[in-house]
Amino acid sequence: MLAVAMTAGAVAVGGRPDGTRAGADAAPAAGALSSGLLTGGDLDAGIRSLRAHLRAQPRDHRSWATLGLAHVEQARTTGDPSHYPRAERALTRSHALAPGNEPALAGRAALAAARHDFTGALRYADRALEQNPYSERALCSRVDALVELGRYDEAAEAATTADARRPGVPVFTRYAYVHELRGDTATARRVLERALAGATSRADVAYVATALGQLAWNQGDYDRSLRHFARALAADDTHLPALEGRARALAASGDRAGAVSTLEAVVARSPLPGPLVALGELYEVRGADGDRARAREQYALVDAWTALARAGGVHADLDTAL
Template identity: 40%
Template sequence: MRLRTILTVTLAAALLFGLGAVAGRPTAVSTSFTAAPPEAKLPATIAAYQQRLREVPGDWTTWAALGSAYLEQARAAADPSYYPKAEGALRKSLQVRAGNALALAGLGALANARHDFAGARSLAQQALSADAFSDTAYGVLADAETQLGHPAEATDAVQHMLDLKPGLASYTRASYDLEQHGRRTDAAELMRRALAAATEPADIAFCHQHLAALAWAAGDVATAAREVSLGLAADDGVVGLWQLKARVDAASGDLDRALADLDKVVARAPTVDALVEQARMLTAAGRDPAPALKLAEAAHQLFVANGGTDDLGASALAMAAGRPAEAVAMAEREWDRRQFAEVADAVAWSRNAAGRPAEALPFIQRAEALGRLDPTIAYHHGMIALGTGDRVTAKLQLQLALSLNPHFSPIDAPAALRALSSLEP
């Protein structure tokens, strides 16, 4: 079965094979490499693995499973201090049984979580050399190739994963791959089929979250709101749903409720991304964003201290704090490591903010190269074009941004409207 026929063949197979446990999230990078236990059961699962290893210290599969559980705990708690624990367990598995695919795939997933995408690709390839039928290794490879800016290789890895094990983890990656190529309708159809087969509350909530994000990107606020409500009804502990709810509430003009939603997000998952979004929402509401930015700095330092590299997050922080020159340096350093659309957009937008719109133009074009329809990128392109004096392109791109989603940002959408008004005769 090929990815291009996913909606006619692979999805039918899904009804036969069923869904696996959640092994990915609707984000650019997945951190789990095997079917992880439900979040509420993670502490008990970790304790059981630890007890097993005290009794049978040479059980290399349990060492690998323990590493996977630590990695899932890091994701669930947004706590990178679990990364060294995960690495220790996975490397112990390799010590006991050299070259085993489970541990290599796990280390690859850990490398993805730490944003070492080149390292993750190498480890996934090693895992596949040891076990050519490892769907989890193909998942790690797909995530790494996506972030490295290798779309054909990412699609190929996703296809192998689908062929080996149709399930929620592979559907998630396939849906994301379709979205990256501008095939949003197909991406949503895939997740609706996955939802139809989901049974666990966390899986159901996850599918609704992904569908809500797709609807939001398309400017369908009503559908996004409905999917968020359905997801929260299934599992109200999923922070991504609260983050999307904040955007929906902001679109309705209720910034107080949006900020309350984001308070729930950062209380449970104080990531750089969530805290920067909170800072921008505070700015839109006329409040001081400094406390949120201070916490975001601390979150970034914690990530780095535990082996992570996130110059993209550092660039976003610098932009939010009004330091465009620093933002440019961080975004360009990230670009040297990976040529992904999101990074190209960060380089372009920071260069524009630093007063260098002509140098920003090639990068915003790189961000659009695959055909993904994104209102923020369209807005950035419009403002960059305006900065270069290209009023025709500026008008077209700003119109595109607002047609895709007139509520895409409580700060940038009004700015797009003002800029567009200035271009009217």
């Protein structure tokens, strides 16, 4: 457990009850095709491979579940909520082939959370954990749902349970966030620093360093946040959360030009409401020729995203989306 490891002065990143290593946000096994699909590489190519496999093996319920999760991830990375109905169809197909199977239930929990249906996410996560108490994805979705529902004491208990069952980067970052929400930022930072020290993949380094950058940002320590975001981007210069965090820290530090150029790169790849609104506000503050029109364009894109998200089944509360 992370808490025990911290007391002993060490964190063993990625352990599983059977002694093997758990990949970050690892998808349920669905044969060789799903290996690494959600944790790196070309997601589009992975989805094409899964579809080709499913044309030949249409009754492979695990691959249908993995395809559903891949579409959830694709929506997250591209900012395109039209992937959510595709995810739902794939997960429904998996459930039809094998009613109540854990990968499909965990996938439904992730999809519900992505759509901001946190009550549904909690329900599906609990059902998945009845089938497999060590499901990393379900354990993480359960923590996320409880946090978003404002049930912080239960979220803390869920994070401790997740740490005991499936210690790894996805659990560690949630464990830290729950401590931050409860005002224990020292423990949150200590957990993340030790998780970063034990991270071995570039994706894990980028993920944890970004979490440290966000923690520093929340404390108003913009110089430290910039150092953490720089480390994340050194590991993966395409990591959008680190780019967005860097832009916000640059703006807070007075480097408006750097913030604008960085946010422009972010929204070009993933036009989500948060960075769109931030970029629009920076245009308004800068006030150069054409900036007022540029700001209006960003806000119009937010309206378009919200309409598309609602069509994709997202509970598009703008405050939540931001």
